[in-house]
Amino acid sequence: MSSARRQDRLRGFALAGAFASLLVLGGCAQDMARQPKAKPLSPSDFFEDLRSERPLIENTVARGSLVNDALIVPKDSNEFPLPVTRVFLERGRERYNIFCSPCHGLQGDGNGTIANRGFRHPPTYHQDRLRQVPVGHFYDVITNGFGAMPDYAAQIPPRDRWAIIAYVRALQYSRHAPAADLPAELRKKLSSNSSPAGAEKAAGEAEK
Numbered sequence: 001m002s003s004a005r006r007q008d009r010l011r012g013f014a015l016a017g018a019f020a021s022l023l024v025l026g027g028c029a030q031d032m033a034r035q036p037k038a039k040p041l042s043p044s045d046f047f048e049d050l051r052s053e054r055p056l057i058e059n060t061v062a063r064g065s066l067v068n069d070a071l072i073v074p075k076d077s078n079e080f081p082l083p084v085t086r087v088f089l090e091r092g093r094e095r096y097n098i099f100c101s102p103c104h105g106l107q108g109d110g111n112g113t114i115a116n117r118g119f120r121h122p123p124t125y126h127q128d129r130l131r132q133v134p135v136g137h138f139y140d141v142i143t144n145g146f147g148a149m150p151d152y153a154a155q156i157p158p159r160d161r162w163a164i165i166a167y168v169r170a171l172q173y174s175r176h177a178p179a180a181d182l183p184a185e186l187r188k189k190l191s192s193n194s195s196p197a198g199a200e201k202a203a204g205e206a207e208k
Ligand code: HEC
Pocket: 096, 099, 100, 101, 102, 103, 104, 114, 119, 120, 121, 122, 123, 137, 138, 141, 142, 146, 147, 148, 149, 150, 152, 156, 164, 168
C-alpha cells in the first residue's frame, strides 16, 4: 500500500470514529432532552383525568406561598397598623441595631460597618425621598429585599418589622424635627448655641 493511500484510509477511520462518537453523544443529548417526565400542566394518559398535575391531598397546608401575614399593608400605604408606644420604639431600636445597623449605620446614614468594608452603601434614610416614602415601602423592603439588600422575612417577624420601621421614622425625625417640637429646656439650649435662624433649623442639624 502506498503511504498516500494509507493516509487516506487513516483519515477515513478517523472520520468514521468522529461520526460514531457524534452519534453516541447525540443519543445522550436526546435522552437528556427527552426525559420521561411530566412538565407543568402537560397532559398524561397515565391518570384517569388525563392530567399530569395531581390534585392536592385534602387538608394540605401551603408553605411559603401563602400570604399569612396579618400585618402586611400595600407598598404605597402610609397606614401604620400598630399603636406606637415607647416600649415598641425601644424594641424597634434594639432590632434595628441588630439587623439593620451593620449596613445602614446606627444613625441610618448608610455608613454601617459592612458598607464601610466594601458592601454597597445603602442610601441614607435622611433624604427627602425616604422621608416621604410611605411606611408600606419599608415593610416591603424588609420583607422582600431591595436591590443588593437581602430580605429579612425569615429573621424578623412582622411585628418586629413594624417596630423597626417606627424606629427608622424616629431616626428620620431626629434630624428633621421642627425646633418647636422640642421640650422648652432643649429649645433654650438650642437658641443659646446657635444663630437666631437656628431656631427654625432641624434639631439634629443644630446639634452638630
Ligand atoms: C447587608 C446589608 C444590609 C442590611 C443588613 C440591611 N440593608 Fe437595607 N439596604 C442595603 C443596601 C445595599 C441598600 C441599597 C440597595 C440597592 O439600591 O441596590 C438598602 C436599601 C434599603 C432601603 C432603601 C430602599 C429605597 O427605596 O431606596 C431601605 C428602606 C432599607 N434598606 C431598609 C432596611 C432595614 C429596615 C433593614 C433592617 C431590617 C435593612 N435595610 C438591613 C443593605 C442592607
